[in-house]
Amino acid sequence: MELITKFKNLAELTTYFPDDQSCREYLEQMRWNGQPVCPHCAHDVAYRFAAGTYYKCKACRKKFTVTVGTIFEDTKIPLRKWFIALYIFTSHKKGVSSCQLAKDLGITQKSAWHMLHRIRYAFGITEPLELTDTVEVDETYVGGKRKGKRGRGAAGKTAVVGLVERKGKVYARPVNSIDKATLQGIVRERVAPGARVVTDELASYTGLAKDYRHDTIRHGDGVYVVGDIYTNTIEGYWSQLKRGIFGIYHQVGTKHLHRYCTEFSFRYNSRKSGEVARFNEVLTGCDGRLMFKTLTGKEQ
Ligand SMILES: [Zn+2]
Numbered sequence: 249m250e251l252i253t254k255f256k257n258l259a260e261l262t263t264y265f266p267d268d269q270s271c272r273e274y275l276e277q278m279r280w281n282g283q284p285v286c287p288h289c290a291h292d293v294a295y296r297f298a299a300g301t302y303y304k305c306k307a308c309r310k311k312f313t314v315t316v317g318t319i320f321e322d323t324k325i326p327l328r329k330w331f332i333a334l335y336i337f338t339s340h341k342k343g344v345s346s347c348q349l350a351k352d353l354g355i356t357q358k359s360a361w362h363m364l365h366r367i368r369y370a371f372g373i374t375e376p377l378e379l380t381d382t383v384e385v386d387e388t389y390v391g392g393k394r395k396g397k398r399g400r401g402a403a404g405k406t407a408v409v410g411l412v413e414r415k416g417k418v419y420a421r422p423v424n425s426i427d428k429a430t431l432q433g434i435v436r437e438r439v440a441p442g443a444r445v446v447t448d449e450l451a452s453y454t455g456l457a458k459d460y461r462h463d464t465i466r467h468g469d470g471v472y473v474v475g476d477i478y479t480n481t482i483e484g485y486w487s488q489l490k491r492g493i494f495g496i497y498h499q500v501g502t503k504h505l506h507r508y509c510t511e512f513s514f515r516y517n518s519r520k521s522g523e524v525a526r527f528n529e530v531l532t533g534c535d536g537r538l539m540f541k542t543l544t545g546k547e548q
Pocket residue numbers: 286287288289290291305306307308309310
């Protein structure tokens with residue numbers, strides 16, 4: 249479904265969505281294509297009440313609204329503020345801190361922090377399931393004070409493994425170990441069999457040649473490019489990720505690192521989309537709510 253969107257920047261967005269009602273109608277278009285679907289039983293005939301502020305399912309008779317089962321469910325923040333937050337967060341290349349967002353929206357920093365994590369969760373819904381063609385695989389360390397990789401000053405750092413299809417999408421996530429089982433497990437989970445995989449000489453990658461066309465570049469010998477054997481694409485992604493984390497968020501706890509990986513992967517993967525397309529993409533895939541409990545391990 250392609251909706252004709254009549255705003256093309258933040259100023260126009262705030263005019264286009266004067267209230268929660270207009271936001272709700274837009275979300276209904278993006279999520280349901282105008283045809284309400286019951287979140288309780290998936291039936292697609294419902295009665296509309298109070299100008300669409302809620303629906304009642306014809307089959308199971310339960311009430312619902314368009315935000316049930318989405319990242320917008322059960323928050324006290326008006327939907328209009330969510331839309332503004334989403335636009336700011338997806339259009340700013342480096343993201344936005346919860347402090348800044350709190351000021352921009354006139355809400356508490358805690359609320360802003362929670363909103364941003366819910367939006368990151370929605371970003372994860374569009375993560376690539378299978379990479380093909382030529383895929384560069386590499387690991388890095390994030391956090392801690394010292395630079396370096398693989399043991400040199402790795403204390404306090406968390407390992408992150410990344411896979412990027414050249415000219416395509418990236419997938420990255422923190423790992424507890426960079427042993428063979430972990431790294432090859434992720435490669436086999438995310439890369440199509442028979443694809444070409446390029447890595448450095450880390451022993452954990454030995455054996456990938458069974459299922460992939462595996463090329464190795466020997467960084468230990470000071471060699472970084474041999475023909476089209478290189479891992480420069482994923483290294484470029486690492487510098488974006490690290491600049492983003494240090495520049496905007498300063499410090500990221502290990503517990504939440506995967507959400508920041510998802511955030512920067514989303515930015516990378518939607519790099520060819522315009523701001524409005526990116527905004528719409530998140531609204532279309534906003535199902536799945538991230539509870540405060542899940543985030544912090546305690547009740548709100
Ligand atoms: Zn139902």
